[in-house]
Amino acid sequence: MGGEFEGVVRPRRTSRHTRGQAIVEFAVVLPLFLFCLIGALDAGLWAVQTSAEVSAVEQGARIASSAGSTPLSETAPDARAVTAAISGRLRTSMFGTVIKSWCTIDSTGGCAPDSTQHCPSTPAEVQAADGPRVVVVCVSEADPPACTAPPPGQAAQYPPGCDDSPMITVRVIGFVASLVPPGFGPGAGGFELPTNISATTHTLRFAP
Amino acid sequence: MRRSRRRGDDAQAVLETALVIPILLFLICNFIAVMVQVTVQQQLNSATALAAQSRFQAPENAVDAAGMHCCGASGATLGTAGLPTGCRYAAESFYGTMTTYIGLLHWQTATLCTSGGDSGNATTRPVPPIAYPGSPANAEVSCDIGSRKAGGVVVPGYVDRTLNPPSGLDVVTCSASASLDFANTPLAWGVFWTPTLHAHSEALPPPFRQ
Numbered sequence: 001m002g003g004e005f006e007g008v009v010r011p012r013r014t015s016r017h018t019r020g021q022a023i024v025e026f027a028v029v030l031p032l033f034l035f036c037l038i039g040a041l042d043a044g045l046w047a048v049q050t051s052a053e054v055s056a057v058e059q060g061a062r063i064a065s066s067a068g069s070t071p072l073s074e075t076a077p078d079a080r081a082v083t084a085a086i087s088g089r090l091r092t093s094m095f096g097t098v099i100k101s102w103c104t105i106d107s108t109g110g111c112a113p114d115s116t117q118h119c120p121s122t123p124a125e126v127q128a129a130d131g132p133r134v135v136v137v138c139v140s141e142a143d144p145p146a147c148t149a150p151p152p153g154q155a156a157q158y159p160p161g162c163d164d165s166p167m168i169t170v171r172v173i174g175f176v177a178s179l180v181p182p183g184f185g186p187g188a189g190g191f192e193l194p195t196n197i198s199a200t201t202h203t204l205r206f207a208p
Numbered sequence: 209m210r211r212s213r214r215r216g217d218d219a220q221a222v223l224e225t226a227l228v229i230p231i232l233l234f235l236i237c238n239f240i241a242v243m244v245q246v247t248v249q250q251q252l253n254s255a256t257a258l259a260a261q262s263r264f265q266a267p268e269n270a271v272d273a274a275g276m277h278c279c280g281a282s283g284a285t286l287g288t289a290g291l292p293t294g295c296r297y298a299a300e301s302f303y304g305t306m307t308t309y310i311g312l313l314h315w316q317t318a319t320l321c322t323s324g325g326d327s328g329n330a331t332t333r334p335v336p337p338i339a340y341p342g343s344p345a346n347a348e349v350s351c352d353i354g355s356r357k358a359g360g361v362v363v364p365g366y367v368d369r370t371l372n373p374p375s376g377l378d379v380v381t382c383s384a385s386a387s388l389d390f391a392n393t394p395l396a397w398g399v400f401w402t403p404t405l406h407a408h409s410e411a412l413p414p415p416f417r418q
Contacts, residue, residue: 025221032229039236047243051250058254061305065265160276164293165265169304197251200304201258202265202297204414 038179045095045178046193052093053135053172053197056086060170061199064113064139079103079111079139082170086137096177100130102138113139119171123187123194126174132189135174141203142167164202171198237398244395245388245403248309252384252407256349259302260382260411263294263353269362272296278320279303281310286320286344292362295321295340295353298382302349306384311392316385316404320347324355325366329374337366351382364413371412383408 060082083101090099102119103111119138120126126136147162175192182190270293278286278299288296299320321340328334337352339345354364369376385406390399 021217021221028225032232036232036236040239043236043240043243047246050247054247054250054254058258058305061258062261065262160273163267163270164297167300167304196308198305198307199254199258201262201301204265 042179042193046176048093049097049176050195050197052090053195056089057170057172057197057199059089060086060137060139061168061201064168064170064203065201066204079113079137082113082139083137086170090135090137090172094135094176096133097174098130098134100134100136102126102136113141113168119169120173123174123196127187127189130174132187133175133177133192135172135176135195138169138171138173140169140171142169166203167200168203169198169200171196173197234398237395241390241395241399241401244309244312244390245405248312248388249405249407251306251308252386252405253409255302255305256382256384256407256409257411258305259298259349259351260380260409262297262301263292263351263364263380263382264411264414266292266294266297270294271356271362280346281306281313281348282315282346284344284346286347287342288320288344290342291321291340292353292356294362294364294380295343295351298351298353298380299347299349302382302384306348312388312390313386314389315348316387317346317348318350318383318385320344320350322350322352324363325352327366327368327370327376329369329376331374332369348386349382349384351380353380354378365411368410377412379410379412381408381410 063085064077064082080101080103083099087099101111104118106112119140120129120136126134130136143166144164145159145162147158150158173196174194175187175189176195178185178191178193180187180191180193184190185192186194272288272291272293272295274289276288276296278288278296280286281303286299288299319339321343322337323340324335325337326332326335340353340355352366354362354366356362363378365378365380367376368379371377371379383406385404387402387404389402390396
């Protein structure tokens with residue numbers, strides 16, 4: 001009789017214990033598993049987005065350096081035109097990220113990449129201006145020092161590099177969408193990762 | 209007996225977890241490291257491509273005057289006086305583009321500007337490019353920007369006879385090498401390899417310069 005009683009109770013206890021252990025193990029493993037899964041997905045997503053940004057800024061730099069408004073122009077085209085040219089490439093890879101043009105409108109309504117065009121230097125600057133999960137395309141131009149002639153009677157030389165062609169920088173900067181939950185990433189709003197990729201080149205000079 | 213079996217099960221579970229977690233973290237670290245390597249390689253390709261192309265943005269036959277300098281990534285100033293201006297343009301484009309992940313890279317330095325060279329073919333023997341006279345030897349990028357002929361004329365690039373046989377085309381080539389070191393990052397915990405990245409780009413003169 002006692003043996004039967006023991007035989008009935010023992011498996012129930014063991015089953016409860018096993019079930020409890022399985023739940024505890026599951027509770028421990030699930031966060032780890034999710035951490036690994038989300039980490040791997042995010043790393044892949046980040047790589048795809050960064051890869052698209054690298055090729056887009058290179059393409060943007062080529063466009064900005066070669067396409068002036070006239071054949072003799074050394075001025076890069078409107079920043080919005082450069083953004084439009086490369087945003088297609090960015091949009092295909094940047095899921096859930098808004099792409100904007102960083103533009104200081106000048107007096108003529110244009111968005112020339114001249115010395116007044118100050119690009120944001122940190123992704124946080126973009127977030128403060130445009131909100132979370134936004135990257136901006138900024139085109140800036142650094143002009144060489146002016147080749148002003150020295151006053152009569154002075155043998156002062158022109159500043160070095162004064163006849164250089166301007167340098168164009170195309171920058172993609174901001175926060176891209178990711179799976180990083182709020183509080184775990186560097187972004188203020190969560191679900192985003194910072195990015196800052198640029199390409200620089202000289203503008204094409206149609207000189208002999 | 210029962211208690212010891214339960215203890216044994218618990219110990220086994222702890223042991224399994226202790227084995228699996230480091231392996232998982234190791235895999236994640238290496239997965240992220242490969243992603244970083246791919247991204248840096250792309251940036252290096254992009255920077256050398258823009259550098260090679262920029263050599264043609266400078267006026268033909270322009271030479272940097274005394275006092276001109278450029279822009280090393282390691283903080284070194286590269287003197288470019290007496291070198292073709294296109295050489296400095298190439299370096300400025302390279303360093304201006306290669307701005308991220310600099311802290312992870314150990315550059316293999318080389319001569320900033322080399323001169324001439326010939327890929328060779330059945331009738332012409334290959335000629336390696338030589339250092340351009342006066343070119344700094346501690347640059348992170350090296351561009352074969354061509355040779356200076358009598359009268360100051362600079363012939364762009366080296367002769368690549370595979371592009372337009374048999375006479376070949378004068379092309380500008382830029383290359384850069386660096387090893388990617390994760391030692392100063394959290395990934396160092398699980399990444400024990402230091403890959404060496406190479407990038408090599410060629411640019412043809414634009415049609416109005418050919």
